[in-house]
Amino acid sequence: MTGDHGFFERVYDAVRAIPRGRVATYGQVAAFVGVPRGARAVGWALRALGGRRSVRVPWHRVVNAAGGISDRPGLSPAVQRQRLRAEGVRFVGGQVDLRRHGVRA
DNA sequence: CTTATGACTTTCA
DNA sequence: CTGAAAGCCATAA
Numbered sequence: 001m002t003g004d005h006g007f008f009e010r011v012y013d014a015v016r017a018i019p020r021g022r023v024a025t026y027g028q029v030a031a032f033v034g035v036p037r038g039a040r041a042v043g044w045a046l047r048a049l050g051g052r053r054s055v056r057v058p059w060h061r062v063v064n065a066a067g068g069i070s071d072r073p074g075l076s077p078a079v080q081r082q083r084l085r086a087e088g089v090r091f092v093g094g095q096v097d098l099r100r101h102g103v104r105a
Numbered sequence: 106c107t108t109a110t111g112a113c114t115t116t117c118a
Numbered sequence: 119c120t121g122a123a124a125g126c127c128a129t130a131a
Contacts, residue, residue, distance in 0.1 A: 007128065026113050030127080039113035041127040046112055048129090065114055072112040080112095 011045035018061040021088040023096050024103040025065050060084055067096040
C-alpha cells in the first residue's frame with residue numbers, strides 16, 4: 001500500500017471515475033489529472049497496465065479524440081469495441097459519438 | 106543531460 | 119477525406 005500517488009495512479013483513478021456506458025478521451029483524462037497536453041502520457045500509463053487485472057481499470061472506456069479506438073500492440077481493437085458495446089455504447093462508423101457517450105464536464 | 110519511443114492531439118497541404 | 123508533420127508529456131537507456 002503504498003500511498004505514493006504517482007502519475008500512473010492518478011490516471012488509473014481518473015479512468016475509474018468514468019461512469020459505465022460512457023467514454024472519455026485521452027486528452028480529457030490527461031486534463032483531469034492536471035496535464036491537458038499529456039494525452040500521450042496517459043496512453044503510456046495505460047500501456048503500463050499490460051493486462052494487470054489486479055488493478056481494475058476500465059481502460060476500454062478510454063478512446064482517442066476522434067472517438068475511435070487506437071491501434072495497440074498485442075490486442076485487437078475489436079475487444080475494446082465489444083466491451084464498450086456491452087456497456088451500452090453505440091458505435092457509428094466504427095467510432096463512438098462523443099456527443100452522446102463522451103464524458104461531459 | 107541527450108536521445109528515442111509511444112493505447113495522443115492539432116494543424117496544414 | 120487522406121496524409122504528413124510538429125507539439126506535448128512521461129519513461130527508459
